[in-house]
Amino acid sequence: MSDVLAQLATILAQRKQDADPESSYVASLHHKGLNKILEKVGEEANETIIAAKDAQHSGDNSDVIYETADLWFHSLVMLSELGANSDDVLTELARRFNLSGLEEKASRNK
Numbered sequence: 836m837s838d839v840l841a842q843l844a845t846i847l848a849q850r851k852q853d854a855d856p857e858s859s860y861v862a863s864l865h866h867k868g869l870n871k872i873l874e875k876v877g878e879e880a881n882e883t884i885i886a887a888k889d890a891q892h893s894g895d896n897s898d899v900i901y902e903t904a905d906l907w908f909h910s911l912v913m914l915s916e917l918g919a920n921s922d923d924v925l926t927e928l929a930r931r932f933n934l935s936g937l938e939e940k941a942s943r944n945k
């Protein structure tokens with residue numbers, strides 16, 4: 836699955852540099868700047884939360900999966916805007932293997 840993230844990172848980088856904001860959603864977000872991208876991340880996070888609550892009651896995960904994909908996508912656009920990508924996140928997640936979540940959290944509070 837990391838191939839999908841790598842392909843998406845490549846496309847996001849291309850759209851950031853080469854695409855016309857009039858014809859590319861990603862280019863339009865980059866053109867509008869970080870605050871607009873962060874607004875979209877927040878919007879998608881809220882929609883994901885609502886979909887998860889609905890899924891808990893309905894037993895149908897299709898909407899929460901859809902909204903999570905939107906959240907991930909916009910988070911990747913945010914990372915692209917900041918000069919980072921999914922590899923950076925995957926590296927951080929790999930660093931956390933064999934590290935208790937409680938230990939990791941405690942290390943950030945020092």
